[in-house]
Structure formats: structure tokens, C-alpha cells
Amino acid sequence: MTFRTLATLLRGGKIRMFRALNGAARDFHRVAFLAGAIRSGLLPRLAAGPVPLDALASALRLDPSGHERLEAWLQTGIALGELEQRPGGYAARSALSRRLADPKHDAAAAFIEEIAGLHHALLTQTPERLHAGRRFTLADQNARMIARSSRLMEPFVCEALAGAVPRHGPFRLLEIGCGAAAYLRFAARRNPELTAVGVELQAEAAALARANIAEWNLEKRVSIELGDIRTRTSEASFDLATLHQNIYYFPVADRVALLRHVRSFLKPEGRLLLTTLSQGRGSPAAVLDLWGAMTAGCGRLPKPADLKAQLEKAGFSEVTSxxxxxxxSFFAFVGIHRANLGRVRERRNAK
Known part of the structure; x- marks a missing residue:
């Protein structure tokens, strides 16, 4: 580079722009590469490496013509600092790669896939879809992946759930949108006399929940139903109903009716526990809010004050957040079903 070229770049601010672009491109490429390594199943192999190129190609069932292309992909991982090449083959290099390969960090691995797939589509396709009047649908997302990534918030949700589930005594739990059934397992382990029903809208997530319940030997105490809670016949037989990270799967205009219907499943003095990300600062909240706005049949993230008012309008008493x-902006809301007060509140709200 000549001095004249350098001076031109400096005057035009292009060097700063190039540096900013390089940083942004590298961050995006890292996430995309890791998502590919996770989705293909290669990351655990690389974390246990080194693994020869031929063995990785065999794992992907590639014919000899694909080896060179696989090598180019692996070299990209090296350029990004995620992989390294040793005498025995390729291996994970970065701490992030090695952690994501650990099964105990499966929720984080799923979130990487979610960023590279669903979030990328939302952010790049929204303007075009708005112009065409075409929204996303639930079919555009991988339900199993979302069920897995939602477990990132598990420690915080379990903290709230521990405050609502007693350690002893008969207790019936209804979980609406049970995902991978992780919270049903937590509740069942906390109280050995607890029985539960998980209702899941998406078939893939329901299948994952059933498989997990079987693996955890909870089939005699926990059942999983595939369906929409809004069409399930009411039965006032549950001590606790929960909605974890899914209120935005329902349109804002339908939420009071939904919550009123959920209340009809509770015994007198039964409780609702609702956990959710709310509108607030940070890109995860903003992207999830965009997802709710752009997905047919769903709705934007709630504002805490608005959701509290909706719970009260649905007849819940002593609503806290x-x-x-x-x-x-991740909140827990609790409301109590006091039968007489609930009917009075409903009549008052109807006027």
C-alpha cells in the first residue's frame, strides 16, 4: 500500500469502516460456523479430537469428491479460531467450541443454532415480508430446537417454580406449552406426590417431551398431550397452572380470554405462575419481540404493567410480579384463583 492510498483511506474514514466490517463479519461467521458444526453432529467429534479428515468425511457419508470441500470448511473454522489442525487431524480449539460440545450445555448449543437460523431469517427477511404482506408461521421454526434453547433460562424458571410447588403432599400441575418437559421433571423431583399434565401445541416438541418423560421414568406421574389449551375442556382440578416463556405464542388481543380459560382449570385458591421475557433492553428481547410481531397467530412481548392488568382482568387476585x-426484562407473575372474587372481577370488567 502506498502512502497516497493510505492517506486516502484515512481521510475517507474507510480504514475504520473496514475494521468495523471485519469485526462484524467475524462474529457472524463464528456463529454460523458453530451452528453448522452443531447441526451436523461434528462438534462433539472435534471436541474429542484430533480427528483425521477421512474420519470426518465418513461421519458425513461423503464420497471422495467431497473431501476437498469439507477440508475448505474445516480450514474456515481454523481461520475463525474455532478449530486447530494437529498431527492427528482436526480438533476444537476455542473454549466456546469445547463447551458447546458438552451435553450439559445443550441449551446454549441450540441457541447458537437459533441465532444462525431463525434470528437470521427474521432480521434479513422482515422488510421484504412486510412489503409482500407475508408473515412467518410456526412451521418456519424448528420446534425441537426452540424447546432445547428455551432451557437457557431454566435456573431462573426453576427458582420461581420452587416457590410455587410444595415439597410434600398431593399436588396437580398443568403446564401449558411444556416444551422439552424440563420444568415438569423439576416439579416432579421436588414433590414425589406431584402428578402433572403437559399440553404442547407443536408435535415435534410434544414428541421430545414424551421421550424425555419416558427416559426420566416419570410416565406414571406425568402425561403429555398434543393440542391447544384453548380447545381443551375445562376441569377445575389443578393446584397450579404454568406458562413458561410462551405467552407471546398468543395474540395480545386473545390473552385475557386465554388467561381466563386457564383459570378455569384451577381449584379454588389454585395459582397461576407465568414466566416471560418482557419488552426491554437487549437484543434477545428485541428479536423475540420481532418474532412475536411477525409470526402469524402470535403476539409481541408483553410489558409488565400490561400483563399484570390482563391477569387481573382475567379474574386473578393478588397478582404479583x-x-x-x-x-x-425476565419476569415471573403469580395470580391466585379466588372463585368468588374472580367472578366479581369478571362482572366488573365486563361493564
Whole structure:
């Protein structure tokens, strides 16, 4: 580079732009590469490496013509700092790669896939879809992946759930949108006399929940139903109903009716526990809010004050909310079903 070229770049601010572009491109490429390594099943092999190129190609069932292309992909991982090449083959290099390969960090691995797939589609396709009047649908997302990634918030949700589930005594739990059934397992382990029903709208997630319940030997105490809670016949037989990270799967205009219907499943003095990310600062909340706005049949993230008012309008008493994650807009809401007060509140709201 000549001095004249350098001076031109400096005057035009292009060097700063190039540096910013390089940083942004590298971050995006890292996430996309890791998502590919996770989705293909190669990341655990690389974390246990080194693995020869031929063995990786065999794992992907490639014919000899694909080896060179696989090598180019692996070299990209090296350029990004995620992989390294040793005498025995390729291996994961970065701490992030090795952690994502650990099964105990499966929720984080799923979130990487979610960013590279669903979030990328939302952010790049929304303007075009708005122009065409074409929204996303639930079929556009991988339900199993979402069920897995939602477990990132598991420690905080379980903290709220522990405050609602007693350690002893008969207790019936209804979980609406049970996903991978992780919270049903937590509740069942907390109280050995607890029985539960999980209702799941998406077939893939329901299948995952059933498989997990069987693996955890909870089939005699926990059942999984595939369906929409809004069409399920009411039965006032549950001590607790929960909605975890899924209120935005329902349109805002339908939420009071939904919550009123959920209340009809509760015994007198039964409780509702609702955990959700709310509108607030940070890109995860913003992207999820966009997803709710752009997905047919869903709705935007709630504002805490609005959701509290909706719960009260649905007939719940003594509604409380608390922030579960310091500095983040992740909240737990609790409401009590007091039968007489609920009917009075409903009549008052109807006027």
C-alpha cells in the first residue's frame, strides 16, 4: 500500500469502516460456523479430537469428491479460531467450541443454532415480508430446537417454580406449552406426590417431551398431550397452572380470554405462575419481540404493567410480579384463583 492510498483511506474514514466490517463479519461467521458444526453432529467429534479428515468425511457419508470441500470448511473454522489442525487431524480449539460440545450445555448449543437460523431469517427477511404482506408461521421454526434453547433460562424458571410447588403432599400441575418437559421433571423431583399434565401445541416438541418423560421414568406421574389449551375442556382440578416463556405464542388481543380459560382449570385458591421475557433492553428481547410481531397467530412481548392488568382482568387476585434476572426484562407473575372474587372481577370488567 502506498502512502497516497493510505492517506486516502484515512481521510475517507474507510480504514475504520473496514475494521468495523471485519469485526462484524467475524462474529457472524463464528456463529454460523458453530451452528453448522452443531447441526451436523461434528462438534462433539472435534471436541474429542484430533480427528483425521477421512474420519470426518465418513461421519458425513461423503464420497471422495467431497473431501476437498469439507477440508475448505474445516480450514474456515481454523481461520475463525474455532478449530486447530494437529498431527492427528482436526480438533476444537476455542473454549466456546469445547463447551458447546458438552451435553450439559445443550441449551446454549441450540441457541447458537437459533441465532444462525431463525434470528437470521427474521432480521434479513422482515422488510421484504412486510412489503409482500407475508408473515412467518410456526412451521418456519424448528420446534425441537426452540424447546432445547428455551432451557437457557431454566435456573431462573426453576427458582420461581420452587416457590410455587410444595415439597410434600398431593399436588396437580398443568403446564401449558411444556416444551422439552424440563420444568415438569423439576416439579416432579421436588414433590414425589406431584402428578402433572403437559399440553404442547407443536408435535415435534410434544414428541421430545414424551421421550424425555419416558427416559426420566416419570410416565406414571406425568402425561403429555398434543393440542391447544384453548380447545381443551375445562376441569377445575389443578393446584397450579404454568406458562413458561410462551405467552407471546398468543395474540395480545386473545390473552385475557386465554388467561381466563386457564383459570378455569384451577381449584379454588389454585395459582397461576407465568414466566416471560418482557419488552426491554437487549437484543434477545428485541428479536423475540420481532418474532412475536411477525409470526402469524402470535403476539409481541408483553410489558409488565400490561400483563399484570390482563391477569387481573382475567379474574386473578393478588397478582404479583418480580424480576428473575437482575438487569434483564425476565419476569415471573403469580395470580391466585379466588372463585368468588374472580367472578366479581369478571362482572366488573365486563361493564
Amino acid at each position: 418480580r424480576r428473575l434476572v437482575p438487569g434483564e
